[in-house]
Amino acid sequence: xxxxxxxxxxxxxxxxxxxxxxxxxxxxxxxxxxxxxxxxxxxxxxxxxxxxxxxxxxxxxxxxxxxxxxxxxxxxxxxxxxxxxxxxxxxxxxxxxxxxxxxxxxxxxxxxxxx
Numbered sequence: 001x002x003x004x005x006x007x008x009x010x011x012x013x014x015x016x017x018x019x020x021x022x023x024x025x026x027x028x029x030x031x032x033x034x035x036x037x038x039x040x041x042x043x044x045x046x047x048x049x050x051x052x053x054x055x056x057x058x059x060x061x062x063x064x065x066x067x068x069x070x071x072x073x074x075x076x077x078x079x080x081x082x083x084x085x086x087x088x089x090x091x092x093x094x095x096x097x098x099x100x101x102x103x104x105x106x107x108x109x110x111x112x113x114x115x
Contacts, residue, residue, distance in 0.1 A: 002028055002104040004092045008077075009109035016113070017080045022092030022106055024073040029097040031075040032066060035088035035111075045090065048075060060086075082113045 008020035024031065032047030046056045046066040054066055065078040075092065092106035 002026060002094050004094060004104055004106035006090075006092045006106040006109045009090060009111045011112045011114065012082055013115050014082060014084060014113055016082050017078070018082065018111060019079070020077040020090055020092075020109060020111075022075050024075075024094055024104075027070065027073050028094045028104075030095040030099070031068065032093055033075075033077050033090050034093055034102070035086075035090045036108075037085075037088040040088075042091065046077060047093075079111070082111075084113045087111060087113050 003025040004022055006022045008018060012018050030047060030049050033045040034042045035045050036042040044057055045060055046064055048054045048066045048068045050070055056064065063081045068075045088111060089108040090111050091108045093102035094104040095102045
């Protein structure tokens with residue numbers, strides 16, 4: 001059972017930046033972030049494999065950067081040029097090699113973009 005501990009998030013003005021972190025209790029193949037806004041379905045934001053392969057939602061390409069420190073079993077999400085529509089609860093996830101969907105979830109962290 002992988003434990004995921006998230007940090008970061010909070011309130012930021014439009015155009016601002018935030019960094020989310022998620023530490024896993026042991027090494028796992030795929031990690032990343034989903035988000036869920038009120039009344040909407042949870043959506044993939046970005047993912048990264050242990051080999052460094054990444055994928056992003058179209059809505060965040062060019063603004064968000066996902067990275068990973070395999071030695072620390074930690075994934076980061078750098079969010080720049082934040083918009084009000086980025087407001088959501090952000091959930092860290094982890095999945096094993098060959099799994100198509102996340103197997104483990106973090107507790108979620110709130111990101112609010114507002115002036």
